Amino acid sequence: MNRLIATSGFLRASCLLLAAALSTVLLSSCVSSPDSSTNPEQSTGDVESDGGSDTSGNGDGRSPIATALANAAVGGRNLRFDIYSLERHSPEILVLNLGITNIGRENTYIFYTLAEFGDPNTEPTTPNGVSLIDMQNNKRHMPLKLTDGKTCHCSDWSGQKDLSPGESIDIWAAYPAPPEDVELMTVMTPVTPDFLDIPITEAASPDPDIVNTPVAEPRILDFWAFQDDIDGSSSRSETGDTTSIMLSSDVLFDLNESTLTDAADETLRAVAEEIDASSTTTVKIDGHTDNTGNDAINNPLSLDRAKAVEKRLKELITRDGITFEVAGHGSADPVADNGTEEGRAKNRRVTITFSK
Template identity: 35%
Template sequence: MTENLKVEVVGLNRVKGKHLVAQIRLSNTGTEKHLSWAGEMADRTRPLGEIKWASGIGVLDAQARTWLLPYKPAGSPCLCSDRERDGLGQFINPGQSINVYAVLPAPSGNPATAIVVTPLAPPMLNVPISDEAPAGDFPDPDAEPVTLVNRRLILPAEALDKSEETADDGKDLQVNLSSDVLFAVGKADLTASANSIMARTARLIDASASTTVTVAGHADSSGNDAINEPLSLRRAQAVERALSALLTRSEISFQTQGYGSRRPLYSNDSDEGKRRNRRVTVTFAKPAPATREPVATTPPSVTGLTGTSKAEGQPIAMEIAGLRRLPGGLGLLTYEITNQGSAEARFAELHHAQDWEAYKYQAASNVRVTDVAAGRQYLPGRLEVPTDDGVDSYCACTDVSGIRINTEKFAPSQTREFFNLIALPETPGTLKVKIGPFRELDVPVQ
């Protein structure tokens, strides 16, 4: 995202079978003097005052659905390079390079390769992990108390008919059933339209290993708690009864609760946010993925997947670089945006997502991947960061604010590459991809 700042993994070593030492080379490949690097490598989910650290070096543990970041010792933000302590300075001059490092947990399952993430560019896939000791002197995370720093990756999806939405964290599946579809206004009796929704949810529970299923009723902020709480409980109980009658597995117990409007998923400031908050949430262990048929080893071509738009009178081009399947049901979408005009233009359409989506910073979240045959739409993943007040959500995609506040400005002929992490259906083939204002495209899954 920063022109002429090249990032390369030059070392990825597993230590004691449980830690990783990641070494990154940063190079100034252009002619700009005093190219800043420290803020570019800082973890965007931490306070901006910590930008002098290389705290954004991480690994995506796709199977565990976790974004792993450097350990945090008691006296500093991370076990990683510090531009002042390590004498690296703030800038890199033309033709020069520096090496930075981070010490973090190794991904689960003892894999031979890793997905390396930095704030600078899309994730780097299939980076080999060496079990040899790294060359150099790096801090030992076992020598002092350290705190694990990771971000849970949630993959949302929704039915095209708006009857339900799901959130998958790799361990549990949370199914939010729309109360507007399940019930008449102010009622707790299931409508005829609820039958197919109940049947699909029951099939998912049958396919999981859960012995306990939680069912929670929720309302929006309209009305008052004296009405909302008992109504939300009765609706949850109605869903429990319907699911119990449809399940084929025995020994499944239910935990049912009504929360009224106390646990909104989205802001109640919009009609869409309110609609989504009127829900019955069913949570259970994620079903095992279906076995996919082997597919050809030669990736399908993604050439010619382009679109055009305009920004401030300048022609803006988009080209999809790939839609790649990663482990753990993940997908990686990468695409390029180019200003083909003769003047600078601010292209601000990538973060103009629906109003009910809220992230800590603006990001390239205006992306949808659709499986028309399955009637489902896949939204950008989100990284959850615990806070004193609850949880902050960050898009698992390219930032366009914070440190990257000028990312939406494109000089003439300038190209930037963007990415999104999303869920992908197990069925191989072609999916429809809609990016910002550009035309929808049929994109093969690689």
């Protein structure tokens, strides 16, 4: 729960990340800087070392500019992530250099650690899920891909599925560069707190192989806000003029049921009030499940749950002229790893999308 922004009264976030235009404060305690040992309020994340190795540097004398530990719920246990640089290798390309170190006493699995969940072309052994946030322009920069549109222009550790105690690997990923006046970016990964205000520097020796490799069209996405509720029951994202509210099916429904619970009503009332206050004329409702069971069960269950939310919102929304688009997707569009209970809980959801 390492990203996010409090923009709605019915959602509470424990760690904030928002566009500067909203004057929202980022909590810098999410990751540590190299001198964080002098500040007792700073933290390196949710996983503590079990004493397997040193926790500073990577063994070759380099000092990281930011460090965080993996969240054990979604990544390998006892992994430390160190950012060493974010460099301009050309006016069009930034290169992020980081390292992964096993600080535990046992081998640690690293497949899928930094992969991009939900992408059917995802590569389990590259950092294609690591993105850069340009808070100055409200943009999210995704790693560049080669001209096939699938292969990440970045490191690949396919020959090494895990790390032994004390072992490290170096990783790089290339990104579309932000405008020249942008000096700081936030680094977001699937398995750590956000690395805030990472400085952009000029590469002393730009890598011609990285710069001259043909790449596909850069992916630079609108970024406005994303928020997780403190208990994981809901989240929201705002991209451009679109709001998307993701509600946990575990709160809305009983197990394998499509009848709304009493607890769902308060949440849906808040959503209805927000829709009433918007200018939208179309509300999309999408039901999703985890991958437990099969499509014959999951597909109709996800649709029935979306229809139940539609029915209640129609009763709660007071404004006329709104149409609904309802769909059930079963387990086809996960947002988290179905290999963990936490991930499956995130995938059981109903998403409500509308314009502001």
